[in-house]
Amino acid sequence: RRHASRQKFAQDFSQCLYDFVIQLLPTTEELAVKEDVRKLLERLIRTIELDSRLLSFGSTANGFSLRNSDMDLCCLIDSEERLSATDLVNMLGDLLERETKFHVKPLPHARIPIVKLSLDPAPGLPFGIACDIGFENRLALENTRLLMCYAMIDPARVRTMVLFLKVWSKRRKINSPYKGTLSSYGYVLLVIYFLVHVKSPPVLPNLQQVPPLRPISKEDTHLNGHNIWFFDDIELLRQRWKSSNTESVAELLIDFFKYYSRDFNYSSGVASIRAGLLKKDSKGWVSEAEKGSPRERNRLCIEDPFETDFNVARCVTRDGLYTIRGEFMRASRILSSRPERAIVALAQLCE
Ligand code: CTP
Ligand code: MG
Structure with missing residues (x-):
């Protein structure tokens, strides 16, 4: 019975998410x-x-x-x-x-x-x-193209998740780097990291690690010293790559909130869509607060896909991270309580 009710909720909630996101698209x-x-x-x-x-x-x-x-x-x-x-x-x-x-x-x-x-x-x-x-x-321009390619591999699930998280993070007021929280770009990277490296089987392939079809020279892959190569033949990829992960968008979102509220190791981990889970130590991204500086740069660490020495979440402060994690937990709690109607859960989430 519990399993059936969970299934039913996930199905309804997925439909709610699609309907909700569609009306927010630009005309x-x-x-x-x-x-x-x-x-x-x-x-x-x-x-x-x-x-x-x-x-x-x-x-x-x-x-x-x-x-x-x-x-x-x-x-x-x-x-x-x-x-x-x-x-x-x-x-x-x-x-x-x-x-x-x-x-x-x-x-x-x-x-x-x-x-x-x-x-x-x-x-x-x-x-x-x-x-x-x-x-x-x-x-x-290149990282925009990378995100676009990820969106095109599985638009129904990837775009729905990302768009929902963008709206959610704006409504919950945790989407402003100027105030110590995370940019939209940062949230998108968290979603892709989750779909490539956390979910098993993965929902998305790692486009920066798919082998190229033909050898490419270093000049073609580097820009200002950064390796910007990724597999961008999406037509071909769609023919060849089919994820064996069949979870619905609701199940993925529920798991996303669960993962970032309790499983991701914020104190030592770096989320890298290029290389998976890395350590702050190995990147030299130790918290500046620990070094006695009042500036906090590396509470939350998300590696930029190309500029790998750049922490996309460097603006997130201690308080900002506390608030963001609190919001992940709140979302997780709402979704695990599975209210009678999925639409109620959605409204509550974005309150
Ligand atoms: N960008 C970046 N490094 C960052 C932040 C942003 O390179 N630390 C670039 C990325 O190319 C990103 C773009 O700036 O796609 C816009 O970032 P942002 O405004 O955070 O994302 P949007 O998807 O435009 O979100 P919104 O609709 O909220 O503006
Ligand atoms: Mg923008």
Whole structure:
């Protein structure tokens, strides 16, 4: 009887998750407006740098986009002599201020110089647009492509899980690196890590470890000293790779919360989608608090897939991690109590 009731709950909850996520996807109209904005901005940037391209990355390009999410744009300049990012940010800021209706905020001295833009709500654009333009961030374009490939291998389960976690983490207010919690990018990596390395049998293959079809030279695989190769022939992969894991999206999500509330070793572990579970010690990512510094960098450790010396969760503070783990536990508790109706569980989760 208990098994049957668990099955029934998982089935209902999976359906609820699909229905919930679908209504949060961006409309085709929104996508079209955003593409128009990208083209307009690209045209303007070309008046400063003729050989430039403006590309989307982040959620607008990786298949994990929610309605009204921000646009992340990256400007690539193909010519040899180009202006510094700081000069470009200043010039582009001035130009956009003169030529467009955007609110413009250039941040030329940020760690990664960007121009922030926003557009007020208007008919057909009820939430306005927020957009960041950065320069030469080629690694971000590549990690966006990696996430997109993971999404395409098993869209029903992977996209549903990721989109749900993004909404959930925003509603529960644990999605802001500025306030000591984790970015969306960090949550996506936690999901992929779980599906590649924790679940057995795995739901996803490790795209960075699938052998290449033909030998490739080092120049083709490295960017700024980072190995950015991964298996990206998704059509072929879909023909050849079929996961023998048949768990439903609800079962996976329940297990995800359970794993991150009690099984993942936060004090010594590093989640790496490239290499599986690593040790903080072996990466030199010991907590700076332990070294007597008030700054906390390595409470939660998630290795970037390409920039392997970069901890994606470095902004997560002690309090932030405490709150995040508390939320994982809360979610786990709600789901294991299996309320009578799955929809009630979903509402409670995102309260
Ligand atoms: N990124 C990165 N390193 C980080 C954070 C982000 O390289 N530490 C890049 C990634 O390419 C990521 C993109 O910036 O895909 C956007 O990150 P983020 O805004 O966290 O994710 P989104 O999927 O865009 O989520 P949201 O819809 O919440 O904006
Ligand atoms: Mg974004």
